[in-house]
Amino acid sequence: MDLxxxxxxxxxxxxxxxxxxxxxxxxxxxxxxxxxxxxxGWSVLDADRALLELETLLDGAWPDGRVPHIRFHDPxxxxxxxxxxxxxxxxxSISQPPVWAAAARRVMDRGGDRARLRSLLAPIARxxxxxxxxxxxxxxxxxxxxxxxxxxxxxxxxxxxxxxxIDTADAPPFVRVDQHHVDDPSQRPTDDDYAxxxxxxxxxxxxxxxxxxxxVYDPGMSAMLARADGELAQLVADSLATxxxxxHVVVVDSxxxxxxxxxxxxxxxxxxxxxxxxxxxxx
Numbered sequence: 001m002d003l004x005x006x007x008x009x010x011x012x013x014x015x016x017x018x019x020x021x022x023x024x025x026x027x028x029x030x031x032x033x034x035x036x037x038x039x040x041g042w043s044v045l046d047a048d049r050a051l052l053e054l055e056t057l058l059d060g061a062w063p064d065g066r067v068p069h070i071r072f073h074d075p076x077x078x079x080x081x082x083x084x085x086x087x088x089x090x091x092x093s094i095s096q097p098p099v100w101a102a103a104a105r106r107v108m109d110r111g112g113d114r115a116r117l118r119s120l121l122a123p124i125a126r127x128x129x130x131x132x133x134x135x136x137x138x139x140x141x142x143x144x145x146x147x148x149x150x151x152x153x154x155x156x157x158x159x160x161x162x163x164x165x166i167d168t169a170d171a172p173p174f175v176r177v178d179q180h181h182v183d184d185p186s187q188r189p190t191d192d193d194y195a196x197x198x199x200x201x202x203x204x205x206x207x208x209x210x211x212x213x214x215x216v217y218d219p220g221m222s223a224m225l226a227r228a229d230g231e232l233a234q235l236v237a238d239s240l241a242t243x244x245x246x247x248h249v250v251v252v253d254s255x256x257x258x259x260x261x262x263x264x265x266x267x268x269x270x271x272x273x274x275x276x277x278x279x280x281x282x283x
């Protein structure tokens with residue numbers, strides 16, 4: 001079996017109809033950026049199935065635009081941390097690196113239905129806006145992660161210093177099950193790590209699902225959001241008819257109008273055409 005066949009077998013084994021799980025036992029729900037990457041994989045096999053993956057993912061967004069890092073479609077079974085841990089009904093309260101715009105572009109490139117893709121533009125844009133509104137506490141134009149699990153580098157030592165300040169007394173009681181699904185439990189986070197993770201989730205819930213006491217500006221997440229904005233801009237351009245696409249921007253001192261306020265479009269066009277031709281000549 002070659003690499004493509006093995007990858008296809010993994011996708012099909014983890015397919016749950018409308019979404020793909022990262023691992024049947026250890027991670028049996030829909031994870032945000034895993035799902036976006038799965039959509040890229042599905043786009044090679046079935047563009048409609050790839051679109052369904054992204055539609056299911058974005059359909060689970062919070063009203064404020066955040067795409068939850070976990071969506072619990074099937075509450076049955078043994079999994080921690082489940083919805084009650086997050087203080088929600090069926091989704092987590094944090095997000096993950098926003099790679100769904102990139103996934104949508106790949107689906108479009110492989111023949112995905114453009115009308116269905118256009119319907120994803122608004123929720124993708126809202127999810128990007130959420131990072132700027134809710135994950136930039138000092139207004140730096142960068143992204144701070146609100147929990148190590150939000151970063152995509154969940155158990156990285158990069159978070160140790162910031163986690164050390166989390167008071168584990170805030171942690172609710174919990175029973176772990178992740179260690180039952182791995183051959184070497186020592187490779188999983190310690191109970192002390194989990195107590196800090198749990199305390200932070202409790203803080204987030206107590207703060208109306210805003211930030212807790214952990215807010216670390218992350219160059220990786222900031223770079224991924226910047227890249228995602230570029231992907232979204234290109235996705236929008238590719239979704240528009242040619243005549244609707246913005247090619248040049250010209251700043252003018254005033255816009256010619258009639259006394260009634262009506263814009264003199266022909267006059268404006270005649271005034272700007274030489275400048276637009278010059279812009280085109282410059283490449």
